[in-house]
Every structure is written in C-alpha cells, then in structure tokens.
Amino acid sequence: MALCVLAVPAVGCEKTTAGTAIGGTGSATTSTTRLSDPAEPVPGVETTLPDHIPPNALVCFPPPPASGSMTKASVADPAAPVLTVALPDGWPSTPGTGDVALTSAGPDGMSVRVTIARTDLDPGGAFLRYASDVRTARPGVKVTVTAAQFCGYSSQLLSGTGGGTAANDFADRITHVWTNTQAYLVVVHLEAPGKSPGFEAAKSTVTQQFAVIIP
Numbered sequence: 001m002a003l004c005v006l007a008v009p010a011v012g013c014e015k016t017t018a019g020t021a022i023g024g025t026g027s028a029t030t031s032t033t034r035l036s037d038p039a040e041p042v043p044g045v046e047t048t049l050p051d052h053i054p055p056n057a058l059v060c061f062p063p064p065p066a067s068g069s070m071t072k073a074s075v076a077d078p079a080a081p082v083l084t085v086a087l088p089d090g091w092p093s094t095p096g097t098g099d100v101a102l103t104s105a106g107p108d109g110m111s112v113r114v115t116i117a118r119t120d121l122d123p124g125g126a127f128l129r130y131a132s133d134v135r136t137a138r139p140g141v142k143v144t145v146t147a148a149q150f151c152g153y154s155s156q157l158l159s160g161t162g163g164g165t166a167a168n169d170f171a172d173r174i175t176h177v178w179t180n181t182q183a184y185l186v187v188v189h190l191e192a193p194g195k196s197p198g199f200e201a202a203k204s205t206v207t208q209q210f211a212v213i214i215p
Contacts, residue, residue, distance in 0.1 A: 060151035123154030
C-alpha cells in the first residue's frame with residue numbers, strides 16, 4: 001500500500017490502505033449532464049478489495065491544496081474516518097453534531113457542510129441513493145456528475161442549480177470510504193444563492209481531494 005504522493009492534483013492518488021485498488025486510480029473525466037441511470041455504470045466507482053487498516057492510519061495524503069486552508073472534520077462515531085478538508089481562506093468553521101462533521105459560512109450567503117455518515121451500500125448504490133435524494137429535495141434540479149476517484153476511493157463531483165426561479169447553486173464531492181468495520185459516505189457540500197460572484201472560486205477549493213485517517 002502507498003500513501004498518496006502524486007504532485008499533480010488533477011491526477012489523484014495511487015492507492016489507499018482502505019482497500020487494494022483494482023485498475024487505474026487517476027481521476028476520470030467522464031461527465032454527464034443528468035443524474036446516473038441505475039441501469040448504466042455509475043461514474044467514479046473504484047473497485048477495491050477489503051484490507052486490514054492499522055490504527056490511526058493516514059491512508060490518503062493528497063498533494064497540498066491549490067487554494068484554501070486545511071481544516072479537520074470529524075464526527076463522534078469512533079469508527080468513522082477523520083478528514084482534513086480544504087475551506088476557502090477566511091471562512092470560519094464550526095463543529096457539527098451527529099453525522100455533520102463541520103459547517104462553514106462564507107460571504108454572499110455561501111456555506112459549506114461536511115457530513116460523514118455510515119452506509120451499508122456499495123459505492124455505486126450509495127452514489128445512486130444520494131442522487132435520488134438530490135432529485136427529491138430539489139424538484140427540477142439540473143446536475144452535472146463527474147467521476148473524481150482518488151486514493152483508491154470511489155468519488156464523484158456533483159454541481160448544479162436547484163429548480164425554481166430563485167434556486168441556489170450547489171457543488172458536492174461525495175466519496176465512499178471503507179474502514180475495518182464499516183463503510184461511510186462522505187459529502188462535502190457547498191451551497192450559494194444563484195450567481196454568487198465567489199461561487200466558482202469556493203467550489204474549486206472545497207471540492208479538492210482531502211486527507212483521510214482511519215482510527
């Protein structure tokens with residue numbers, strides 16, 4: 001197993017001790033302007049085989065972020081992964097409760113929420129359920145889904161605008177993280193009022209790869 005040490009963020013990490021990656025692990029460029037059909041392959045799914053993870057293992061260490069400040073994100077669940085995510089410079093963070101690891105508020109009504117939630121689904125199933133929840137919560141939503149696996153983890157980037165005339169813009173990085181005992185769906189979610197001037201810059205920061213420690 002190897003830590004993630006590639007110097008080019010767009011390429012991604014090579015392997016993870018959260019599983020043995022099968023096939024290439026670079027970030028793919030496949031995207032679609034709609035949410036995935038369950039009958040079609042799910043973008044961003046990385047095939048892994050379970051492997052034992054030593055305690056407090058730093059299983060993913062991406063290159064330094066191109067922008068933003070690194071911030072710890074964790075939940076009370078003792079088996080859950082501990083993350084270090086990028087937030088835009090100057091955005092304060094507040095610890096959350098339950099599955100919410102942290103929240104952060106920026107200018108112009110923009111906000112970030114990081115969740116780390118247990119899932120019994122495989123990566124493809126977890127991603128499809130998340131997409132279904134997005135459709136339910138935002139009728140008429142238009143979403144772009146891009147494969148964005150890294151460190152051997154299955155991961156997607158989602159971005160779009162909710163239905164309605166005053167719809168918010170949003171962007172998510174969703175990642176399926178396997179531990180010795182449980183799988184988790186990690187979601188880094190950015191939301192902003194439509195056409196917020198700083199949205200694209202914030203999006204490029206918060207959807208970067210993040211570091212992962214397995215307790």
